[in-house]
Amino acid sequence: MDKQLLALLVCPVTQSKLIYKKEQQELISKAAGLAFPIRDGIPVMLENEARTLTAEERLEK
Template identity: 75%
Template sequence: MDKQLLALLVCPVSHAPLTYDKEAQELICRASGLAYPIRDGLPVMLESEARVLTAEEKLDKK
């Protein structure tokens, strides 16, 4: 994930910054508790496509 692109992207729900999970290929927003998938190198920034984080994932500060 390009660091400059990541710096520009925010969660469409909470407008909070995102963190990149390389292993899961997701952009994580702990503020909204959502994980947005990255498909074919492109982030899918739709709430309807996002996965809800578990309680443990919300607390994890990777």
């Protein structure tokens, strides 16, 4: 994931910062409680494509 692109991206729901999870290939929005997938190196920033974070994931730093 390109660091410059990551710096520009925000959650489409809350406009908050995103956390990049390389192993899961996801961008995490703690504020929205969503994980946006990265497919073939392209972030899919659609709410209906995101998965809901578990309670445990919401508490992780």
